[in-house]
Amino acid sequence: MKLTLDEYSKKFKMSKEMINSKLRTKKLNYIVEDDTVYIIVPDEVPQKQAQPSSPSKSPAKPRTTVAMVLSLYQKENLQLKAKIVQLEEKIDKLIDDKEQMLRDEMSKIEKVYSTKDEQLKQVLELLNTKLLAQSTNTVHDVEPLPQTQKAIDVEEENKIVELKSYLKTLELEPYQRKIIKKRFLAVYDSDVRVIKQNGKLYLDFAKYDYSDLLEY
Template sequence: MRLTIDEYCKHFKMSKEMLNSKIRAKKLNYIIEDSTTFIIVTNTPSITEKNEEIIEESKSVASQNTQISKPKITIATVLTLFQKENTFLKNKINKLEDKIDKLINDKEQMLRAERDKIEQIYSSKDEQLKNILTLVNKKIRIEREKEPLEKSNILEDFTHQGEAELVHNLNFIELKEYLKSLDIKSSQRKIIKKRFLDAYDNDSRVIHRDGKLYLDLSKYDYSDLLAY
C-alpha cells in the first residue's frame, strides 16, 4: 500500500516535520510520481517504531518550544550593551591619558635636566670670564701704577731733548742775523758776507739752506771768516 504524505501523517498521527525527517534519514520507502511523494507501507509499524516516533516528535515539539521561549532583544538589553561598551571605552581612554601624562612628565624631566646642564655650563663660563676680567683689571692697575713713572721719564727725556735742541738752535744761526747782532758797520758786514760766499764751495763750515747762509757755532770755528 502507498500513502501520500498527508495520508501517512493522518493515518499514523505523525507530523509532517517528523515524516520529512524520516524520509531524509531514509527510514521509509517512498516513490515520487508526477511531483507527488508516496510512502510505501508494507506492514503496520511496531510498538518500538511508534515509541521512537513519539520520542522524536516530542523532541521536535520541545525544540519548537525552546525556539519560541528564546528571549527577544529589548531596548533595555541594547542600552545595557551600550553602557558596557561605553564603560570599556572610558577605561581605555583613561589608560591612554595616563600614558600621555607619563610621556609629558618624562619629557619635562628631560628638558629640566638639559636646562640644568646648560646653566651649569654657562655658570662655569661665567666663572672663567670673571677670572679673566680679574686678571685684566689687575694688569690695568699695574699699568696705571707704572704710568706716572713713565710720564716722569718721558717728561725728563723731553726736557733734556728740549734743552739740547734749544742749545743747538742757539748755536745754529743765520749769518745775516748773526752779523746784525755784532756791533760792526754795514760795510764790514758786507765784506764778511762776501767772504762767506767766496768760501761756500770750498769750505764745509759754510751751510747753505733755502738760499740763506747759516753758522753752526757748536761745531765750527768761524774766527777767520768773521775777522774785520
C-alpha cells in the first residue's frame, strides 16, 4: 500500500516535518510517481491491527510527537550551549596564560637590560675616571704667574725660561729656530716638560732635559 504525505500524516498522526526527516534518513520506503512522493506501507499493518487481543503481539511502540521532537531538540541545544561555555572558558584561560607568559618574559628582558645598563654605567664611570687622571698628568696650562714672580723665576732664579727668548740666545739661523719651535708645538699635548703660561711656551731646565727637542 502506498500513501501520500498527507495521507500518511493523517493515518499515523505524524507531522510532515517528521515524515520528511524520516524520508531523508531513509527510515521510510517511498517512491516518486509523477512528481508525487508515495510512502510504501506494508500490507501486514492492517492485519496486525485486526488482532489487538492476541497475547503474542508485542507492545506497540510509543508514537513520536512534535512535543517529543521539540523536547529532544531543546535538550540537544542545552548540551551544545554547555559545551560552548566550556570551550569559551578554556579559550579565556589559554589567553590569560599566554598573556601572563608574555608579561613574565618582558619582565625578564627588562631585568637583563637593567643589569646591562648598570654594568655599562660602571664601565663608563671607570673610563671617565682614568681619562681624568691622564688629563691631570698631561695638563700644561698653569695659573698665570704675577709679573713680579715671573721676573724672579726667569731673571733671578733662572728656573723657567720662555722658549722664544731662549732660542734667541742660541746661535741659530731663523729657519733652525722655526724647526725647533714646531717640534715643541708638535709634542705640546703629550709632553709634560713643555709648560704654557699666558699663551707662551716655557722650559723648566731645573726639572727636565730638553736636549732631544733642541737638536738641530
